[in-house]
Amino acid sequence: MAKKITAPLTAETVKDLRAGDSVLISGTIYTGRDLAHKRLTDALKAGEKLPFDLAGAVIYYVGPSPAKPGQVIGSAGPTTSYRMDAYSPMLMEKGLRGMIGKGNRTQPVLDAMKQRGAVYFAAVGGAAALIARTIKAAKVIAYDDLGPEAVRELKVEDFPAIVINDTYGGDLYVAGVAKYKKD
Amino acid sequence: MREIQLDTIRDAVAKLCIDANCLLGDDVVRALKNGLATEESPAGKDILNQLLENEQIARKEMMPICQDTGWAVVWVEMGSGVRVQGGELYDAIQQGVAKGYKDGFLRKSIVEDPLRRKNTGTNTPAIIYTDIVPGDGLKITVQPKGGGSENMSEVKMLSASDGADGIAKFVLDRVWRSQANPCPPIIAGIGIGGTFEKCAMLAKHSLLREIGSVHPDPFYAEMEQSLLERINRLGIGPQGLGGRVTALAVFIEAFPCHIATMPCAVNINCHAARHQSVTL
Known part of the structure; x- marks a missing residue:
């Protein structure tokens, strides 16, 4: 049974999540992938204001395909997360509480999640048309020149994801694969 | 003319x-459905069902x-x-x-x-x-x-003495290190022989083969089958959450080789193994 949670995330919501939990996320999340992460962290280093409030924020690693006329957004599945690992600890330090992507994170990110109280969710890679149905509104709020990599504010309803890494060190990828590995 | x-x-x-980009091949759809029968992990089954549902939406709405x-x-x-x-x-x-x-x-x-x-x-x-x-x-x-699965690909200059075991070790290690990143269940395209760049092209070209087709050379047909079974014992499963269905297929293309070399390339494809052809 999936847990229904609301984004931005509170500290209590994060504490209640465990690796392996299925969740349905509703509320406001932000898109950001490679180049947007570089710009966000460059802005932080320069002491500039970010285009959105990081407190409790959830960033979804996605570069959607363009919306057809009448669509809110095109296909919108997750991209691979490790490319954001160089930037994520700094964003968590400034309040980021959730990340949605796919694939394993590196140790500095896992350590920062425990230290800062953040969670990492996986969405189903390649289920991009299905996921798009849970996105009810989308608008570019920064870095429009980056095209698919621009930062978008998304309003989501029951966006499906799975908790991979919780704030207690739980790791669904490691536990899941260990259970089925035969050699 | x-x-x-x-x-x-x-x-x-x-x-x-x-x-x-919008119409997944029948061979891939069939392989995902077959995967439902062999997958033991409930989460893995759930993922395969979502991928099949996604394929239907994409087809109906002509979206990627x-x-x-x-x-x-x-x-x-x-x-x-x-x-x-x-x-x-x-x-x-x-x-x-x-x-x-x-x-x-x-x-x-x-x-x-x-x-x-x-x-x-x-x-x-x-x-x-x-x-x-x-x-x-x-x-x-x-x-x-796609870029995510391309990032999990690699070329290695092996030696003749490494033999088929060396190739298997390289392929299995590459898939193991990829884990959830390339959106499993994957298709592993393997090029063996040729020059450094030719072997990578062989690997890419092999991904055009129909899933379920058997290699015409029994030697490589057996190697493909063996590698597929061994990859599916790694436990990575759909989306890397743990399970049996890590790969839908292994395709090998071999080419003549220099006496000093045995290059091997692994080009990983995600489950969205997309290609369309036309003859004009």
Whole structure:
């Protein structure tokens, strides 16, 4: 049974999540992938204001395909997360509480999640048309020149994801694969 | 000499780009359904069902299966008796890719320089590989290739003494280190032999094969089967959450080799194994 949670995330919501939990996320999340992460962290280093409030924020690693006329957004599945690992600890330090992507994170990110109280969710890679149905509104709020990599504010309803890494060190990828590995 | 209009080629390529990105091949759909029968993990089964549902939505609404609509890798088999009327073949293909990605609302994922990274805005240039073949036909295949699985690919210069065991070790290690990143269940395309770059092309080309097809050489057919079984014992499973169905297929293409070398390339494809062909 999936847990229904609301984004931005509170500290209590994060504490209640465990690796392996299925969740349905509703509320406001932000898109950001490679180049947007570089710009966000460059802005932080320069002491500039970010285009959105990081407190409790959830960033979804996605570069959607363009919306057809009448669509809110095109296909919108997750991209691979490790490319954001160089930037994520700094964003968590400034309040980021959730990340949605796919694939394993590196140790500095896992350590920062425990230290800062953040969670990492996986969405189903390649289920991009299905996921798009849970996105009810989308608008570019920064870095429009980056095209698919621009930062978008998304309003989501029951966006499906799975908790991979919780704030207690739980790791669904490691536990899941260990259970089925035969050699 | 048979003449084919540039516009005809351009429009055919545009349609191939759109169809390949929105219509998953029957062989892949069949393999995902077969996976449902063998997958033991409840989470893995759930993922496979979501991928099948996603395929149906994409087909019905003609929207991309995956938001990463890929590099347009274009394979051309051009009859020596064909001439393009009204322009050059490569211009026709590049124009077709730009048109397909625009008209089909496909994502533009190509940056004009690897370090300065400004998006070209058209998803061009396409990567084009051409063979000149006998006859007066023109066969074009578009293979949109996603970046996430491409990142998990590798070439290694093995030695003859490494043998089939060395190849198996390299392939299994590559898949193991990839874990959830390339969106399993994957297809592993393996090139063996040729030069450094030829072997990578063999691996990429092997991904065009129909899932379920058997290698014509029994030696490699057995190696493909063995590698597939061993990959599926790694436990990675759909989306890396743990399970039995880590790969849907292993395809090998071998080529003559220099006496000093045995290159091997592994090109990983995600479950969205997309390609469409047309013969003009």
